Amino acid sequence: MKINANYLNLNESYLFSTIAKKVNAYTQAHPEKKVLRMGIGDVTLPLAPAVVSAMQKAASEMGEKETFRGYGPEQGYPFLKEAIRGYYASRGISLEEDEIFVSDGAKSDVGNILDIFDTDNTVLVPDPVYPVYVDTNVMAGRRIVFADAAAENGFLPMPDENTDADIIYICSPNNPTGAAYSAAQLAEWVAYARKKGAVILYDAAYEAFVSEKGLARSIFEVEGAKECAIEFCSLSKTAGFTGTRCGYTVVPRALVRGGASLNKLWLRRQTTKFNGVSYIVQRGAEAVFSEEGMAQVQKNLEVYRRNAAVLSECLDSLGIPYTGGKNSPYIWMKCPGFSDSWKFFDYLLEMANVVGTPGGGFGKNGEGYFRLTAFASEEATKEAAERLKLLFSK
Ligand code: PLP
Numbered sequence: 266m267k268i269n270a271n272y273l274n275l276n277e278s279y280l281f282s283t284i285a286k287k288v289n290a291y292t293q294a295h296p297e298k299k300v301l302r303m304g305i306g307d308v309t310l311p312l313a314p315a316v317v318s319a320m321q322k323a324a325s326e327m328g329e330k331e332t333f334r335g336y337g338p339e340q341g342y343p344f345l346k347e348a349i350r351g352y353y354a355s356r357g358i359s360l361e362e363d364e365i366f367v368s369d370g371a372k373s374d375v376g377n378i379l380d381i382f383d384t385d386n387t388v389l390v391p392d393p394v395y396p397v398y399v400d401t402n403v404m405a406g407r408r409i410v411f412a413d414a415a416a417e418n419g420f421l422p423m424p425d426e427n428t429d430a431d432i433i434y435i436c437s438p439n440n441p442t443g444a445a446y447s448a449a450q451l452a453e454w455v456a457y458a459r460k461k462g463a464v465i466l467y468d469a470a471y472e473a474f475v476s477e478k479g480l481a482r483s484i485f486e487v488e489g490a491k492e493c494a495i496e497f498c499s500l501s502k503t504a505g506f507t508g509t510r511c512g513y514t515v516v517p518r519a520l521v522r523g524g525a526s527l528n529k530l531w532l533r534r535q536t537t538k539f540n541g542v543s544y545i546v547q548r549g550a551e552a553v554f555s556e557e558g559m560a561q562v563q564k565n566l567e568v569y570r571r572n573a574a575v576l577s578e579c580l581d582s583l584g585i586p587y588t589g590g591k592n593s594p595y596i597w598m599k600c601p602g603f604s605d606s607w608k609f610f611d612y613l614l615e616m617a618n619v620v621g622t623p624g625g626g627f628g629k630n631g632e633g634y635f636r637l638t639a640f641a642s643e644e645a646t647k648e649a650a651e652r653l654k655l656l657f658s659k
Contacts, residue, residue, distance in 0.1 A: 313561035341367025393627030443589015
């Protein structure tokens with residue numbers, strides 16, 4: 266028996282468990298302190314009423330002989346795929362129903378998609394970025410090269426003709442930097458991928474936060490993207506589904522590599538290893554895309570946008586450089602006076618009782634930076650901003 270020894274090459278501890286351990290140790294030592302958690306990217310506002318009533322109705326259906334449902338289609342119920350199709354159509358993107366695959370969230374799909382690619386591929390990953398892309402490829406033993414994101418390129422690396430890559434990750438708006446590509450910038454990535462015969466894995470988990478004109482919400486806004494890209498999306502941040510679990514992945518029919526349709530390979534993978542998302546959750550997800558649901562979801566997004574504005578204004582007033590906060594729930598700030606982001610984490614926890622995420626946890630280029638999120642309550646966000654002002658205006 267041989268284990269998958271690639272697992273031994275993973276960093277020992279997942280970023281957020283290390284943070285949780287540090288925060289727990291601090292709160293145990295200082296039970297009187299009120300710690301403000303501006304670190305983990307989890308939402309805090311409840312599900313929209315339209316979603317809740319759709320799920321209640323679906324739960325009742327499951328309790329009646331006539332309307333009970335067993336296994337559903339692995340790729341998702343047609344009613345939800347139709348709703349997602351409509352969501353894309355409202356943004357001028359036309360998809361076929363069988364190009365949409367409903368799942369229990371983007372994290373699973375981003376990891377699982379790698380099943381359809383050989384391990385003998387070179388993967389291009391932005392640095393810094395959501396750690397799942399690197400870890401899932403380390404698990405498979407793939408070669409990883411990095412696209413450097415830094416203040417100089419606005420944290421938006423562009424393709425380099427001299428770098429060869431087969432699988433390209435793009436996360437826009439980016440976690441952790443909040444930087445978002447324009448369609449014109451994405452067009453350069455599409456051209457590069459087509460030239461190299463590569464596939465772009467486009468993570469649009471935060472597309473709903475894009476508010477500035479000219480910035481892309483989907484890679485399929487770019488002509489030719491359907492021949493080289495797969496898009497992952499999630500209701501986690503859009504509609505507060507982090508605990509409810511629902512996402513979707515778009516694999517265009519036009520995407521062919523090695524003579525095979527990637528849509529067919531993914532369908533084969535999903536029908537073999539996945540048994541679909543619960544009917545109740547899919548009814549809830551369908552309600553997100555209704556007129557009523559969309560309006561309610563936007564209200565919650567507005568709260569997070571206001572929080573991001575509060576944090577941005579605070580950093581502006583302190584003269585601390587940052588990106589994000591406008592088209593993203595993340596604010597990516599330079600650690601004032603610190604080059605080690607974990608040391609800054611400890612300092613902020615100790616001095617202001619504010620928890621953030623050290624940039625170093627997202628890649629080597631994240632060192633010296635720190636991620637704050639807009640997902641805390643309005644009160645906590647305002648208080649955190651006040652504490653930052655007090656600490657750094659000295
Ligand atoms: N992709 C990115 C960039 C994320 O930041 C996250 C969660 O934080 C996910 C995917 C995971 O989303 P889901 O909850 O749908 O699994």
